[in-house]
């Protein structure tokens with residue numbers, strides 16, 4: 547059954563891509579077909595979105611409360627945060643190291659008109675887009691009341707509330723308190739509904755990839771040089787993302803649990819495909835959790851804690867993309883990057899990746915703080931939009947892979963502590 551669904555998802559994706567391409571080369575899809583497919587896509591995404599809020603809240607809450615002892619919680623929390631921080635750091639570092647050696651876009655001159663740039667719009671000023679401005683908005687999102695956070699799908703707020711209530715319940719309530727039973731029951735109900743939604747995956751993925759493929763093949767942009775530079779930039783992002791996803795993370799997984807890279811990639815293929823087609827770590831979460839538990843035998847106590855948190859704060863692909871994009875745009879706008887500015891890009895990209903929600907194109911919001919910090923005008927973001935959508939697919943897959951490898955590492959650590 548599981549394998550069957552994976553096959554269905556593959557097939558549906560392939561058919562969606564091919565049909566989208568076919569209709570586009572024929573001059574566009576018939577309105578009936580296009581309307582129907584957009585309806586399928588929107589409904590599928592709405593169903594996924596409907597479950598994200600309650601699912602993250604209850605799975606995190608139940609993960610924390612079912613740990614039972616605050617000592618364990620500290621261990622698990624510390625290991626999880628430590629892993630996330632470490633791998634995001636590697637990804638960002640990889641991006642910055644690579645641009646020292648490989649920067650193909652410098653074969654062409656920067657854009658003209660660079661004099662108009664306000665360099666003073668730079669570093670660490672309080673206000674919109676500065677470090678404190680962004681930290682302020684992160685804090686106001688994080689500390690929202692739980693009902694408002696769930697209703698408005700404020701992921702950071704949901705995660706913060708779930709963690710705080712989970713820790714409070716673990717400390718304040720006796721082990722047999724009915725509250726724990728209630729949380730487990732809510733979690734079980736949500737999982738049941740998720741199971742039904744997962745059965746719809748092939749339809750959703752067909753529709754998403756159909757639309758994606760027809761858009762990519764229609765109305766293109768002009769500006770030969772800029773396109774070449776964008777292609778160079780995209781090629782580097784792609785290469786480094788693949789390097790991190792195919793070499794670095796599998797190596798960490800192998801160190802942790804001796805799983806071969808091939809076996810790892812095979813077992814996690816389904817969430818990777820879902821991440822690729824939805825460009826959303828949060829929407830992929832149900833499949834990520836299911837895969838970690840069923841295919842990789844991660845303890846549900848670990849997966850229900852590590853994965854929802856990871857879908858929100860652990861984004862290796864996003865950090866890598868934002869660091870590279872900032873360096874690329876700085877070149878285009880004629881800004882020389884001193885060591886200090888490069889270190890700034892490094893930290894800002896990490897913070898922005900932590901703050902970005904697991905949604906399509908979420909990086910674009912965090913990008914502004916990285917750009918402002920080094921004095922690149924915000925309009926520069928528009929240049930990225932041309933290549934942003936296709937790149938989002940692969941960086942979201944990397945984000946999800948990072949979460950799953952995190953679950954493996956923490957699971958191993960959790961077991962060794964329990965022995």
Ligand code: ASP
Pocket residue numbers: 825826827828861863864902903904905906907908909910938941942945
């Ligand atoms: N789409 C990414 C994700 O959901 C976030 C981003 O835009 O980088 O993981």
